[in-house]
Amino acid sequence: MTHAAAHHTSMGLDSRKMAFWAFIGSECLLFGSLISTYLVYKGKSLVGPYPHEILNIPFTSFSTFDLLASSLIMVLALAAVQRGDVRWAKIWLFGTAFLGLVFLGGQVYEFSSFVHEGLKIDTNLFGATFYVLTGTHGAHVTVGVIWLLTHWVQTLRGKMPTPMTVEITGLYWHFVDVVWIVIFTLVYLIQ
Amino acid sequence: MEGRAHPTVGTYLRVFAVLVIVTVIEVGVFYVPAFQAVLVPLLLVLSALKFLLVVLFYMHLKTDSRFYAFLFGGPLLLATAVLVGLLLLFYGALRLRAGV
Numbered sequence: 272m273t274h275a276a277a278h279h280t281s282m283g284l285d286s287r288k289m290a291f292w293a294f295i296g297s298e299c300l301l302f303g304s305l306i307s308t309y310l311v312y313k314g315k316s317l318v319g320p321y322p323h324e325i326l327n328i329p330f331t332s333f334s335t336f337d338l339l340a341s342s343l344i345m346v347l348a349l350a351a352v353q354r355g356d357v358r359w360a361k362i363w364l365f366g367t368a369f370l371g372l373v374f375l376g377g378q379v380y381e382f383s384s385f386v387h388e389g390l391k392i393d394t395n396l397f398g399a400t401f402y403v404l405t406g407t408h409g410a411h412v413t414v415g416v417i418w419l420l421t422h423w424v425q426t427l428r429g430k431m432p433t434p435m436t437v438e439i440t441g442l443y444w445h446f447v448d449v450v451w452i453v454i455f456t457l458v459y460l461i462q
Numbered sequence: 463m464e465g466r467a468h469p470t471v472g473t474y475l476r477v478f479a480v481l482v483i484v485t486v487i488e489v490g491v492f493y494v495p496a497f498q499a500v501l502v503p504l505l506l507v508l509s510a511l512k513f514l515l516v517v518l519f520y521m522h523l524k525t526d527s528r529f530y531a532f533l534f535g536g537p538l539l540l541a542t543a544v545l546v547g548l549l550l551l552f553y554g555a556l557r558l559r560a561g562v
Contacts, residue, residue, distance in 0.1 A: 284527055292530045296537035303541025307548045332489045343478040346520050445520045449513050456509035460492050
């Protein structure tokens, strides 16, 4: 049995990819519950700051563009790995991780400015649900950045990651992106 | 089977262009008072469009096995049903209490 064949299920699908899609499915339930909690408690804070007083749409729009661009660069990295192009794989993998770091920097800035304006996790229901939801998303982005950097270091050492490994990393990264698409609309734009 | 070949780089770039345009529209309608009456459904539709584009093209569900779509779509539908159910439960209870 070859190494590649060892990873295939009886359905002819890659077992790692299938398991990862199942994991993403479970992540849908995690974020579904956090978003539900945010929406259920929306407008029920007894004291401020309230969302319309504090949320910075232009700044968050920039973060959204940043994450969308990182998704584009991620698929370009996958395409480079698939055609065995080490140089561009190196560039695109680092580029994706870099844009992820820019997003995280933006989130650190946003959280610190909110705390400065009086919104802490225990200030009101908005603070509790907002920080838990966006913080969980940020933790996922952090994991994604670390994962991408491990691939990048691998390419720096002259060892190309397999296309399937990068594709699975990409699935995770794009999932983090689609979760942000939902958060941006439900939390930031629909106030 | 793993499905058909992944989209080309040209397709990835076109999808990105659409994602950027839709995001600009989303932020634009947020600031235009004329759209306030239809803001929520409009933003939900635009957000769903972006979600679908990323999932179909960047996550390759358009060309990959339908089984992956099932593994993703099943829990996604369940999460959406829980969200809608909770909202109906909480806001329905509030409306009942208020006698609306």
